[in-house]
Amino acid sequence: MENLKNRIRRRARELGFVLCGFTGALPPAADPLFEQWIRAGNQAGMDYLATERSLRLRADPAGLLPGARTVIALGIPYPRPPATDPSPLAGFVAAYALGDDYHGILRKRTRDLCVFLDQLAGRRLNSRGFTDTAPILERELASRAGLGWIGRNSMLIHPALGSFFYLAEILTGLDLPPDPPFAADRCGTCHRCRDACPTGCILPDRTIDARRCIAYWTIEHRGTIPEDMRPAIGRSVFGCDICQSVCPWNRKPAPGVDAAFRPRPHFPIRDMAAELELTGVDWERRFHQSALRRTGREGYRRNLTIALGNAGNEALPALENVHRDADPILRESAEWALNRIRSKKA
Numbered sequence: 001m002e003n004l005k006n007r008i009r010r011r012a013r014e015l016g017f018v019l020c021g022f023t024g025a026l027p028p029a030a031d032p033l034f035e036q037w038i039r040a041g042n043q044a045g046m047d048y049l050a051t052e053r054s055l056r057l058r059a060d061p062a063g064l065l066p067g068a069r070t071v072i073a074l075g076i077p078y079p080r081p082p083a084t085d086p087s088p089l090a091g092f093v094a095a096y097a098l099g100d101d102y103h104g105i106l107r108k109r110t111r112d113l114c115v116f117l118d119q120l121a122g123r124r125l126n127s128r129g130f131t132d133t134a135p136i137l138e139r140e141l142a143s144r145a146g147l148g149w150i151g152r153n154s155m156l157i158h159p160a161l162g163s164f165f166y167l168a169e170i171l172t173g174l175d176l177p178p179d180p181p182f183a184a185d186r187c188g189t190c191h192r193c194r195d196a197c198p199t200g201c202i203l204p205d206r207t208i209d210a211r212r213c214i215a216y217w218t219i220e221h222r223g224t225i226p227e228d229m230r231p232a233i234g235r236s237v238f239g240c241d242i243c244q245s246v247c248p249w250n251r252k253p254a255p256g257v258d259a260a261f262r263p264r265p266h267f268p269i270r271d272m273a274a275e276l277e278l279t280g281v282d283w284e285r286r287f288h289q290s291a292l293r294r295t296g297r298e299g300y301r302r303n304l305t306i307a308l309g310n311a312g313n314e315a316l317p318a319l320e321n322v323h324r325d326a327d328p329i330l331r332e333s334a335e336w337a338l339n340r341i342r343s344k345k346a
Contacts, residue, residue: 001176001177002177004120004176005022005176005177007120008020008072008113008116008117008120008176011113011116012072012074012113015109015112015113016076016109016258016260017074017075017076017109017113017168018075018076018077018161018165018255019073019074019075019076019142019147019148019158019161019165020072020073020074020075021072021073021142021145021146021147021179022070022071022072022073022145022176022177022178022179023070023071023073023141023144023145023146023178023179023181024069024070024071024178025061025062025065025068025069025070025071025171026061026062027059027060027061028058028059028061028137028140028141028144029140029144030137030140031058031059031137033205033207034055034058034137035055037207038050038055041211042203042207042208042209042210042211043210044210044211044213044216044220044221045216045220045221045222046210046216046220049135053135054135057134057135057136058135058136058137061136061137061141061171062171064128064130064134064135064136064171065126065127065128065171065172065173066126067126067173068126068171068172068173069172069173069174069175069176070171070172070173070174070175070176070178071141071145071169071170071171071172072113072145072169072170072172072176073138073141073142073144073145073147073167073168073169074110074113074167074168074169074170075142075147075156075158075161075165075166075167075168076106076165076166076168076258076261077161077164077165077166077254077255077256077257077258077261078095078096078098078099078102078164078165078166078257078258078261079095079098079099079164079254079257079261079262079263080095080162080164080245080250080254081094081095081241081245082263082268085268085270087270088311088312088314088315089270089271089272089273089308089311089314089315090235090268090269090270090271090272091235091236091237091268091269091272091275091304091307092234092235092236092237092238092239092240092241092268092269092307093237093238093239093267093268093269093292094215094238094239094240094241095164095241095244096164096166096239096291097238097239097290097291097292098261098262098263098264098267098268099260099261099262099263099264100260100261100264100289100290101289101290101291101293102131102132102166102261102291103131103132103133103291104289105260105261106129106131106166106168107129107131107133109168110129110130110131110168110169110170111129113129113170114127114128114129114170114172117170117172117174120174121174125172125173125174126172126173127170127171127172127173127174128170128171128172129168129169129170130168130169130170130171131166131167131168131169132166132167136169138167138169139154139155139156139167141169142156142167142169143156143181143182144178144181144182145178145179145181146179146180146181146182147167147182148161148163148182149182149184149185149186149187150206151163151187151193151206151247151249152187152190152191152193152194152202152206153193153194153197153202153206153243153244153247154202154206154207154208155243155244155247157186157187157247157249158249159186159249160252160255161255162244162247162249162250162251162252162254163244163247163249163250164244164250164254186249190248192246192247192248193242193243193244193246193247194243195246196242196243196245196246197242197243198214198232198234198242199212199213199214199229199232200212201213201214202243212229213240214229214232214233214236214239214240214242215239215240217229217233218233218236218237218238218239218240218295218303219238219239219294219295220294221299222296222299223329224329224332224333225302225306225333227336230306230309230310230336230340231310231340233303233306233307233310234307234310235272235307235310235311236303236307237269237272237275237300237303237304237307238291238292238295238300238303264290266286272304272307272308272311272315272318273308273314273315273317273318275300275304276301276304276305276308276318276321276322277318278297280297283297283300284297287300298327298329298330301322301327301330302329302330302333305319305322305330305333305334305337306333306336306337308337309333309334309336309337309338309340309341310337310340311341312341312344313341313345315337315341316338316341319334319337319338319341320334320338322334323335323338
């Protein structure tokens with residue numbers, strides 16, 4: 001069976017998965033913590049996380065695939081954030097979203113690995129791949145499969161790779177012996193992530209209060225962003241990597257990155273004012289098969305407007321144009337941004 005697992009690991013590496021571990025399709029130990037997190041309202045407006053189906057399936061991953069015996073946990077690195085651009089009009093995009101959308105890429109690769117499992121077994125197995133698209137406590141399962149530990153910032157951390165990597169899982173009916181879980185907590189007494197978080201959203205139990213998280217407000221939220229959150233957003237247009245960037249485990253040399261995830265030519269954002277002027281057609285073309293589509297064009301423009309309000313005087317002409325926009329959310333965001341810059345100037 002270990003030889004069979006090694007053959008799966010080799011094929012996974014050929015598909016770009018640097019990390020590959022095995023664990024049983026058993027209920028995760030972190031499920032009570034997740035339910036407590038939901039009861040506290042820390043999911044913010046992500047109500048889909050609190051549905052009966054979501055809670056039931058996270059409590060038992062085998063519910064996603066009847067007859068599942070094994071979870072194959074997989075990890076693949078993505079580029080680390082580029083150096084901060086000092087230009088006041090430069091905008092920040094989370095490193096995971098700089099390349100092509102990982103969902104489609106990893107979905108195809110997990111399907112390819114499922115086909116390989118069929119070939120090994122000499123029959124059609126009941127297997128299914130996931131990547132951030134199903135109610136699975138994937139970091140808990142990955143840690144149980146030996147891929148790393150869940151750090152103080154809630155990210156899965158691998159001692160050699162740090163935390164800048166995507167996770168994927170395959171549930172399969174193939175019964176394979178589990179790998180030893182990653183037992184050590186190597187955060188020790190370090191709390192740099194909590195100290196660096198501009199909104200204090202990292203909780204003592206290693207979960208995130210989405211109601212205070214920049215990534216939630218700039219990616220998941222639809223509508224107006226609360227005024228008390230806006231200054232802390234800084235020049236973030238999509239997501240936040242602060243808690244990862246300050247982590248000592250990400251100071252090691254970055255591993256080689258799959259060509260599919262290298263940053264697109266228009267990243268990093270060098271001129272947020274110019275981005276605001278993108279037409280609908282231009283936006284569709286630029287962000288085709290990009291994770292930034294999650295926000296929609298109006299959400300993207302809302303984020304740019306708030307980030308420009310934190311930028312300085314150079315943003316005034318662009319904000320004055322947005323202040324005349326037909327969208328009431330954009331107009332209100334632009335008014336806030338203009339007032340913020342003018343009050344600083346005064």
